[in-house]
Amino acid sequence: MKRFSSIAAAVMASILWPSPAFAAEPDVTLGQPLSFGSVVHSGAGTVAIGTDGTAAYTGGVEAFRQGAVPREARVAVTGDPGQALTITIAGGGSTAALGSWTIDQLVIAVDSVQSPVPERSAAGGIPITLSTIPGTPAEVRIGGRLALPAGQLDPGATSGSILIEATYE
Amino acid sequence: MIMKRLSALLAATLLSSCTASPTLAAAGIGIPTSITLVPGLTIGSTTPLAAGTISKPSNTGITDYLTVGIGAGCSANVTAGSSLSILGTPSLGSAVITGTPGAAITVTTNSNQTTRNIAGPSSTAMEIGNLEHCLDSGTPISAGNNLTGAIGAGGSSTLKIGGRFAVSGSAPDGTYSGFIMVLVEYE
Numbered sequence: 001m002k003r004f005s006s007i008a009a010a011v012m013a014s015i016l017w018p019s020p021a022f023a024a025e026p027d028v029t030l031g032q033p034l035s036f037g038s039v040v041h042s043g044a045g046t047v048a049i050g051t052d053g054t055a056a057y058t059g060g061v062e063a064f065r066q067g068a069v070p071r072e073a074r075v076a077v078t079g080d081p082g083q084a085l086t087i088t089i090a091g092g093g094s095t096a097a098l099g100s101w102t103i104d105q106l107v108i109a110v111d112s113v114q115s116p117v118p119e120r121s122a123a124g125g126i127p128i129t130l131s132t133i134p135g136t137p138a139e140v141r142i143g144g145r146l147a148l149p150a151g152q153l154d155p156g157a158t159s160g161s162i163l164i165e166a167t168y169e
Numbered sequence: 170m171i172m173k174r175l176s177a178l179l180a181a182t183l184l185s186s187c188t189a190s191p192t193l194a195a196a197g198i199g200i201p202t203s204i205t206l207v208p209g210l211t212i213g214s215t216t217p218l219a220a221g222t223i224s225k226p227s228n229t230g231i232t233d234y235l236t237v238g239i240g241a242g243c244s245a246n247v248t249a250g251s252s253l254s255i256l257g258t259p260s261l262g263s264a265v266i267t268g269t270p271g272a273a274i275t276v277t278t279n280s281n282q283t284t285r286n287i288a289g290p291s292s293t294a295m296e297i298g299n300l301e302h303c304l305d306s307g308t309p310i311s312a313g314n315n316l317t318g319a320i321g322a323g324g325s326s327t328l329k330i331g332g333r334f335a336v337s338g339s340a341p342d343g344t345y346s347g348f349i350m351v352l353v354e355y356e
Contacts, residue, residue, distance in 0.1 A: 026194070026196045027196050028196045028197055030201075033200060034202045035202070035204070038207055039204065039206060040207055040355065041209065064205075064207045064269070064272075065356065066272050066273060067205055067207060068203070068205050073200045096202070098202050146204060153206055154206070155206050155207055156205065156206060157205045158203065158204055158206070160203075161199035161202060162200045163197055163199055163200075164197055167194060168194040168195065
């Protein structure tokens with residue numbers, strides 16, 4: 001009876017005091033949204049945001065410098081130090097929707113990991129290995145190209161979202 | 170009996186300890202995306218910079234001037250040399266610029282040149298000099314310099330253009346016409 005009581009107490013204690021050996025859950029934290037900025041639209045064209053935040057315009061799409069500033073998305077991914085994981089955007093594709101338009105050529109770059117990833121297509125997911133230094137998040141930057149069609153488009157803001165996931169290997 | 174209850178309690182506790190701390194192997198969030206479209210600039214509703222009908226100097230050897238200038242509040246300020254007679258109604262040139270309300274713009278008139286020739290009969294030309302421009306009720310400046318201002322709260326502004334017509338006594342009678350190019354850009 002006494003023995004069972006002490007075993008039960010030990011088991012209860014292990015539940016109430018989680019073991020430090022448990023794996024840390026991966027976590028994804030938004031640093032900054034992906035903004036294509038403000039543009040003047042006069043015809044079919046594109047605005048592309050690189051992972052360094054630079055913007056490039058083609059066709060009938062031009063920068064409007066008095067409005068929202070174009071920016072790359074920034075996301076921090078944390079988890080167990082040295083953990084291998086895969087980052088996927090938009091379900092592993094390289095396109096996403098913004099309103100009725102299409103963001104194609106999604107690109108990604110990752111820093112503060114064991115092997116930094118220079119800008120590349122997001123298609124297929126990006127394998128990375130977290131830093132072995134505890135508390136060092138992977139710094140993920142995301143860009144893309146938004147294609148606007150010809151014809152009259154209503155002025156104003158359009159917003160959406162792109163899913164990013166981090167999965168342990 | 171008590172032993173049996175403790176065993177059951179222990180089994181239940183062990184079971185719960187096995188399932189209570191699964192490792193979450195994936196995490197994700199939605200990254201907000203956005204774009205803002207602003208209306209492009211347009212120039213329309215133009216009216217000509219007009220001298221109207223004038224009588225030229227009777228002396229073919231002299232040139233006199235009709236100035237359709239811009240006064241306070243971008244209004245017309247017309248003056249003419251003593252050898253000219255104004256028979257019509259001179260008027261400033263104007264154009265309505267539309268765009269994003271409040272947006273800063275730069276206007277370039279006549280490629281920053283202050284003179285412009287307009288064509289008349291028999292391949293003759295008449296010079297318009299001292300070209301100047303003005304936005305809404307702002308201060309007029311020489312067309313040699315870009316004009317800066319802001320689109321009005323209602324989404325439009327009015328550009329005015331003035332100048333000085335050089336009328337020679339030897340100029341053939343008839344109509345003289347041409348155009349002045351205006352370029353407007355967002356800053």
